[in-house]
Amino acid sequence: MPTHILLLLLLLLLLLITTVITTATPTAIIGVNYGRVANNLPTPTTTATFLTTKTTFTNLKLFDFDPTIISAFANTNVSLIINIPNSDIVGLTQLSSAQSFVDNNIKPYLPNTIIKYVAVGNEVHFSGDNNLIINTVPAMRSLHQVLQSNSLTKGIKVTTPHSLAILPPLMSPSSGRFHPEYEKTFFAPLLQFHRETKSPFMVNPYPYFGFKPTDLDFALGNKNKGILDRGTRLRYYSMFDYLLDGVYSAMKRLGYEDVEINVGETGWPAAGDANEPFATWDNAVAYNGNLVKRLREGKGTPLMRNRTFETYIFALFNENLKPSTSERNYGLFRPDFSSVYDVGVLKTGQTGGPAASTRPVPVAPSPSSSSKGQKWCVAKPDATDVVLQGNLDYVCSKGIDCKPIQDGGSCFQPNTVRGHASYAMNAYYHINGQHDSDCYFDGSGLVTYNNPSMFSFTFHLMSLQDFSNVKRSHFVQKMTKKVSWTVERCLNPIRLYRLNWYCPFGS
Numbered sequence: 156m157p158t159h160i161l162l163l164l165l166l167l168l169l170l171l172i173t174t175v176i177t178t179a180t181p182t183a184i185i186g187v188n189y190g191r192v193a194n195n196l197p198t199p200t201t202t203a204t205f206l207t208t209k210t211t212f213t214n215l216k217l218f219d220f221d222p223t224i225i226s227a228f229a230n231t232n233v234s235l236i237i238n239i240p241n242s243d244i245v246g247l248t249q250l251s252s253a254q255s256f257v258d259n260n261i262k263p264y265l266p267n268t269i270i271k272y273v274a275v276g277n278e279v280h281f282s283g284d285n286n287l288i289i290n291t292v293p294a295m296r297s298l299h300q301v302l303q304s305n306s307l308t309k310g311i312k313v314t315t316p317h318s319l320a321i322l323p324p325l326m327s328p329s330s331g332r333f334h335p336e337y338e339k340t341f342f343a344p345l346l347q348f349h350r351e352t353k354s355p356f357m358v359n360p361y362p363y364f365g366f367k368p369t370d371l372d373f374a375l376g377n378k379n380k381g382i383l384d385r386g387t388r389l390r391y392y393s394m395f396d397y398l399l400d401g402v403y404s405a406m407k408r409l410g411y412e413d414v415e416i417n418v419g420e421t422g423w424p425a426a427g428d429a430n431e432p433f434a435t436w437d438n439a440v441a442y443n444g445n446l447v448k449r450l451r452e453g454k455g456t457p458l459m460r461n462r463t464f465e466t467y468i469f470a471l472f473n474e475n476l477k478p479s480t481s482e483r484n485y486g487l488f489r490p491d492f493s494s495v496y497d498v499g500v501l502k503t504g505q506t507g508g509p510a511a512s513t514r515p516v517p518v519a520p521s522p523s524s525s526s527k528g529q530k531w532c533v534a535k536p537d538a539t540d541v542v543l544q545g546n547l548d549y550v551c552s553k554g555i556d557c558k559p560i561q562d563g564g565s566c567f568q569p570n571t572v573r574g575h576a577s578y579a580m581n582a583y584y585h586i587n588g589q590h591d592s593d594c595y596f597d598g599s600g601l602v603t604y605n606n607p608s609m610f611s612f613t614f615h616l617m618s619l620q621d622f623s624n625v626k627r628s629h630f631v632q633k634m635t636k637k638v639s640w641t642v643e644r645c646l647n648p649i650r651l652y653r654l655n656w657y658c659p660f661g662s
Contacts, residue, residue: 183450184465185500186214186234187487188420189224193474195490199227202471205492207231210500216419216467218277220260229267236272236419236467237261244276244287247294253301262305272312273298274419278359280337281318283554283586288337291315292344299352312354315345316419319360322401328458329386331401332408346411355417355465358402362394362442363423363433370394375423375438376445389457395421395446396456403458416459421446422469424481425495426517434481436496443468443487444498451499473518478529483518532584532594533577535601542599543576550579555586 189202197205199221206212216236217224228235239247239256246252261270275295279287299313321342322331333342349356366374373379374394381390382397391397399416406412423442427434446466455462473486473495488494494501534543551557559566560575568574580600587593594600 183453183463184214185212185447185450186216186236186465186467187212187471187500188216188218188422188467188469190218190470190472190474190485192476193472193490195475196472197490197492199224203227203231203233206233209492209502211502212500214271214465214467215471216274222260222264225260225264225268225270228269229264232269234269234271236274237270238274238277241276241279241282241284241287244279244294245290247275248290248297250297250301253294253297256298257301257305257307261302261307261311265307270311272314272354273302274357275313275315277316278318278320279315280334280341281320281586283583285554288341288554292341292348295345295348299348308352312352314349314354314357314417316357316359319358319398319402321358322405325398325401327384327386328389328391328397328400329384329404331404333405338409342405343409343411346406346409346414349414350411353415355415356402356406356411357417357419358399359420360395360398360402360418361421362398366394368433371433371438373397375441376449377441384457387458391457393445393449395449399464400456400458403456416462416464418464418466420467420469422485424484425486426484427481428479431479431481434484439484440496440498443496447498447500475518480517486518529604530589531603532581532600533603534573534580535599538573538576538599540572542597543572546596546599547572547576547579550583553583555579555582557582 196202206215213232214234214236215228216238218238220237220239225235225237237260243256247256261273264270275298276287276291279291282288295313295315299308302308302311302313319325321333321337323334325331332338346356348354362374370379370382371377373382373392376393376395379392381392383390391400399418402416403412406414406416423439424431424434425436425439446468450464450466453461453463468487470485470487472488472490473484475483475490477483484495486495487498487500534546547557557579558564560578561567566578580594580596584594584600584602594602
């Protein structure tokens with residue numbers, strides 16, 4: 156063969172190889188959350204061995220900076236996200252405190268342990284604590300400055316995870332925006348920090364919270380007719396995509412659409428209590444299996460084509476000290492390392508989709524916990540209306556969402572100071588972590604293990620189309636279908652609070 160023809164063929168081959176490489180689908184990073192609210196979990200060392208030998212996980216998110224866990228993952232090639240609790244945020248604004256944290260909790264473990272991110276706090280906006288909110292970005296800047304001065308910023312980035320409560324009710328992805336009162340004071344400075352430091356904006360989307368029962372397949376990512384965003388004319392077939400694009404639209408409104416988005420938590424429970432009919436093994440397999448498959452395809456979302464999202468599934472293990480059945484059953488694995496189901500993360504299992512052999516027995520609460528496993532904060536019987544009104548005013552001034560107990564709200568009845576105060580006090584108690592001290596209220600609060608739901612009331616649900624055209628205050632006037640609700644929903648504020656933010660509408 157003539158030399159010039161051979162050279163031409165080699166050139167064409169090289170061009171073909173280059174094209175394939177440059178157009179290859181980017182690989183999504185899929186990690187897992189290592190929650191440890193349990194008394195029967197394996198040791199960190201055996202957990203590290205299991206992850207590295209039996210699963211494909213090479214990224215792990217912690218909810219603390221426990222030295223035994225950080226040490227256990229030395230020389231494993233597993234990258235960690237360590238988490239600084241909300242209680243330490245204000246102190247970290249001081250460079251000396253940030254330096255002390257780095258000296259004591261990061262540098263001793265490098266380079267043997269890979270620390271990829273330091274998460275400053277967790278869902279600080281969701282906490283409703285304005286002192287935490289205004290100090291979060293200064294604390295992140297302080298920590299970044301110390302990491303930079305120690306030449307550690309190439310390998311370690313600083314971020315903070317957010318619940319989807321950062322968005323008002325999401326009528327469509329293109330309408331997404333941050334709460335107006337925090338747009339310029341919190342989110343703009345935070346996103347500016349992420350842009351400057353090339354760190355990700357981390358969110359925790361949970362389609363499990365707040366989907367309409369008739370839209371179950373949409374929430375799970377199963378085959379469905381989709382929901383149309385009338386603003387962009389884009390149709391969504393996955394609530395996960397719907398929520399992420401809502402976040403992207405909020406970022407774009409502030410001019411930060413270039414900032415990377417990571418998913419710190421997402422998942423679906425495999426079992427639930429009687430009042431949680433969608434917390435099932437089948438739904439958990441479907442949601443997490445569809446999620447893993449979609450992430451690995453690397454197609455992105457309708458508004459973020461071909462973008463990949465570093466995503467951490469919640470959770471690694473079932474946790475038997477969590478309060479409700481659903482919270483105890485988010486795990487992909489049981490404490491004995493047996494698989495609840497496989498969504499393609501086992502090295503010996505399938506790589507692209509869900510698979511499982513047997514349905515799980517729901518995790519029961521630990522004998523050391525209460526029989527119900529749930530606690531509420533309510534007003535003491537002898538507390539006066541004057542005192543309770545003071546509690547109500549205080550809680551609502553701290554950023555807690557009190558719209559449900561306002562006129563027209565879903566928890567407005569009974570229209571009494573005691574009823575409204577109990578709702579607000581309980582919301583404050585749960586959002587701050589259910590510490591008994593958060594239910595003190597100068598002696599007017601009482602922690603109870605008995606469900607305070609004493610009565611029920613009825614209201615009507617309107618169609619999605621009606622809802623999109625009216626204000627919430629007109630909710631009761633748009634009645635098409637009777638549904639009986641109990642006060643238990645009004646006294647489960649975390650669920651109610653999260654539900655307020657997920658309102659997918661369309662056709």
